[in-house]
Amino acid sequence: MKNCEYQQIDPQALSTPTPTPPPHQGNEPEKKTEPKRPKRKWEVFPGKNRFYCDGRLIVARQSGVLPLTVGLILVTSGLFFIFDCPFLVKHLTSCIPVIGGVLFVFVIITLLQTSFTDPGILPRATPDEAADIEKQIDNTGNTSYRPPPRTKEVLINQQVVKLKYCFTCKMFRPPRTSHCSLCDNCVERFDHHCPWVGNCVGKRNYRFFYTFIVSLSFLTAFIFGCVTTHLALRAQGGKGLVFALQESPGSAVELVICFFSVWSILGLSGFHTYLVASNLTTNEDIKGSWSGKSGEDVTNPYSHKNIFINCCSVLCAPMPPSLIDRRGFLPADESAQTGGTDIELPTLATKSEINVEEKCLDFAVTCSG
Amino acid sequence: MAETHSLQDLQQPAVSSKVFVQRDYSSGTICRFQTKFPSELESRLDKQQFEETIQALNNLYAEAEKLGGKSYLEGCLACLTAYTIFLCMETHYEKVLKKIARYIKDQNEKIYAPRGLLLTDPIERGLRVVEVTIFEDRSIGSGR
Numbered sequence: 318m319k320n321c322e323y324q325q326i327d328p329q330a331l332s333t334p335t336p337t338p339p340p341h342q343g344n345e346p347e348k349k350t351e352p353k354r355p356k357r358k359w360e361v362f363p364g365k366n367r368f369y370c371d372g373r374l375i376v377a378r379q380s381g382v383l384p385l386t387v388g389l390i391l392v393t394s395g396l397f398f399i400f401d402c403p404f405l406v407k408h409l410t411s412c413i414p415v416i417g418g419v420l421f422v423f424v425i426i427t428l429l430q431t432s433f434t435d436p437g438i439l440p441r442a443t444p445d446e447a448a449d450i451e452k453q454i455d456n457t458g459n460t461s462y463r464p465p466p467r468t469k470e471v472l473i474n475q476q477v478v479k480l481k482y483c484f485t486c487k488m489f490r491p492p493r494t495s496h497c498s499l500c501d502n503c504v505e506r507f508d509h510h511c512p513w514v515g516n517c518v519g520k521r522n523y524r525f526f527y528t529f530i531v532s533l534s535f536l537t538a539f540i541f542g543c544v545t546t547h548l549a550l551r552a553q554g555g556k557g558l559v560f561a562l563q564e565s566p567g568s569a570v571e572l573v574i575c576f577f578s579v580w581s582i583l584g585l586s587g588f589h590t591y592l593v594a595s596n597l598t599t600n601e602d603i604k605g606s607w608s609g610k611s612g613e614d615v616t617n618p619y620s621h622k623n624i625f626i627n628c629c630s631v632l633c634a635p636m637p638p639s640l641i642d643r644r645g646f647l648p649a650d651e652s653a654q655t656g657g658t659d660i661e662l663p664t665l666a667t668k669s670e671i672n673v674e675e676k677c678l679d680f681a682v683t684c685s686g
Numbered sequence: 687m688a689e690t691h692s693l694q695d696l697q698q699p700a701v702s703s704k705v706f707v708q709r710d711y712s713s714g715t716i717c718r719f720q721t722k723f724p725s726e727l728e729s730r731l732d733k734q735q736f737e738e739t740i741q742a743l744n745n746l747y748a749e750a751e752k753l754g755g756k757s758y759l760e761g762c763l764a765c766l767t768a769y770t771i772f773l774c775m776e777t778h779y780e781k782v783l784k785k786i787a788r789y790i791k792d793q794n795e796k797i798y799a800p801r802g803l804l805l806t807d808p809i810e811r812g813l814r815v816v817e818v819t820i821f822e823d824r825s826i827g828s829g830r
Contacts, residue, residue: 426768440812449706471711478711488814492715506715524761525769619714630753633761635779636772637751640812 359643363441364502372643374433377500381512383432390428390533393574394421397540400567401547408550413543420536427529428514435639436519437505439486439494447487454482476618493619495600505637509599518599521639524632527589534579534586541575544568596620596627699802699821707740707816717747719808719816726820730801739793739805740816746789750782783809 359372367376376383394417402414442450454467467482469489480489483496486503490496495507497517506520518526548568551561562569592602596619601607607617621627705726710718721740723733760778764771790807798805798818806817 423768426770430769439814442814443811445704446706446811446815446817449704473711473714480711491709491814492711524765528765528768626753629758629761632765633758634753635751635757635760636764636777638777638779638783638809640809642810 355646357643358641358645358647361647362641362643364438365500366438366502368643369433375435375516375643376432377510377516379499379512380515383513383515386428386513387425389574389578390421390424390536393540393571394536396567396571397543400565401540401543401571404547404551404565405543409546417536417539417543420532420539423532424529424536427525427532430525431511431518431522431529432514432516434516434522434525435641435643436517436523437507437521437637438500438517438519438639438641439488439491439503439505440641441486441503442488450482450488474618476616478618493598493601506598507600521637527593527632530582530586530589534582537575537579537582540571541579544571544575548572593628593631594624596631702820702822705818705820707818709814716751717808717813718744724818727803727818730803730820731798735797739797742789743786743808743816746782746786750779750786 357372359368359375362368365378367378367380368374369376397417398414402417405413467489469480469482471478471480471492473492478492480492482488483490483503485496485501488503490503491505493506494503496503497507497510499510500517502517504517504519506523508518508523508526510517511526514526514529516522547565548558548561551564552558589599592599595617597607597617601617607615621630703726705724707719707722707724710720712718719740721737721744723736727736757778786809787807790805794805802821802823804819804821806819808814808816811817
């Protein structure tokens with residue numbers, strides 16, 4: 318009865334080149350018939366990142382001085398276990414290599430976790446979302462030209478906070494989010510981009526980073542103390558420091574490394590302890606967002622006004638999930654990175670979509686008529 | 687012939703438009719969505735129904751991010767093991783995300799799909815928006 322009209326609006330004939338029969342079993346026949354290996358999302362990730370282990374590990378493209386950090390830690394700890402531990406175990410206690418070992422393991426694990434964990438990257442807005450936001454901005458502002466700074470003000474705990482529009486990610490950045498130019502990603506609760514760990518430090522890996530620098534300061538101080546004790550014991554009895562250094566040359570290297578790093582690492586740990594206790598990020602502290610420099614009465618709206626609760630909320634809060642779904646598969650018909658719909662629709666160019674809708678309307682009219 | 691046509695209709699509805707429910711940052715950075723009813727949905731859905739869905743989602747996300755005794759314990763234990771337990775254990779947040787996915791699927795099946803709408807799980811949009819896809823009204827010729 319309605320044979321001709323049905324043929325008219327057959328969407329497959331319009332969109333995909335495959336001359337398949339009408340689908341009885343679902344959407345599968347509409348897909349392109351060439352068998353492509355399904356791609357994972359990390360392979361088309363737009364930021365400047367590198368992925369290892371099939372998307373399980375993520376690191377910034379610029380690895381910075383991460384190899385140097387790992388090398389320094391390994392060398393110093395290695396020399397400690399080879400040169401100092403035997404002497405100290407004999408003359409003091411065998412707890413020393415145990416403590417050193419535990420600290421070393423902690424440092425290495427937390428360092429690797431800081432470097433290889435997604436810091437809290439926000440996925441970029443889908444084209445539909447971006448279009449929706451553009452529409453809203455144009456509605457409220459001047460439509461003849463786009464004013465350069467796009468901001469939105471929100472009230473957070475009675476404090477006015479300005480949300481900036483990110484031109485790269487095409488969305489208004491949530492509070493405390495910042496766009497890292499090195500990684501080309503918006504990162505939630507952005508603290509800083511650390512070249513020593515080769516990654517951004519943000520919401521998801523801040524606790525790893527904090528544990529890393531605290532345990533590293535303990536390790537450095539511990540090695541420094543042990544080396545000093547070792548050399549002091551060897552130099553006893555009038556033998557002198559030079560003699561002690563000649564007997565244990567590795568200790569000299571450790572002494573130099575530890576002496577120069579312990580101050581900066583202890584300082585950094587102290588600084589971050591202050592940040593954790595007041596629920597601030599390095600980014601906010603440097604910019605003076607909540608210090609009232611401009612004379613306004615501003616307070617940190619994210620602080621819980623209690624040091625203990627602040628520490629717990631930063632370090633012991635539930636671990637947020639990674640939002641970028643690195644290992645998920647791309648929908649098979651989305652290899653050209655079109656809109657992010659979840660429905661298995663054939664990818665129509667806008668022109669043919671309008672075409673289909675017009676023909677649908679025609680059909681609807683003939684059906685009801 | 688007519689059945690084939692209506693099956694095709696139901697399986698390939700054309701997307702009419704999408705509505706995005708944005709985040710509500712008035713209580714800070716916790717995950718909350720605005721409960722304001724979008725005008726585009728007025729013809730399809732009850733205002734109260736929509737608000738109930740969003741409020742339920744907000745409550746679930748609040749549960750995921752809640753700072754309480756259990757989360758502190760999990761955090762401290764994780765710290766003591768140098769956070770290696772995250773490799774073997776499913777975190778509290780992930781468990782609640784699964785609950786949220788089930789809830790959204792349930793809401794879609796019961797309430798939204800019969801009205802030609804589809805909720806997208808916010809986690810697939812980076813927890814930025816709740817995307818509501820509005821499908822073209824195909825109530826003509828489909829025997830509904």
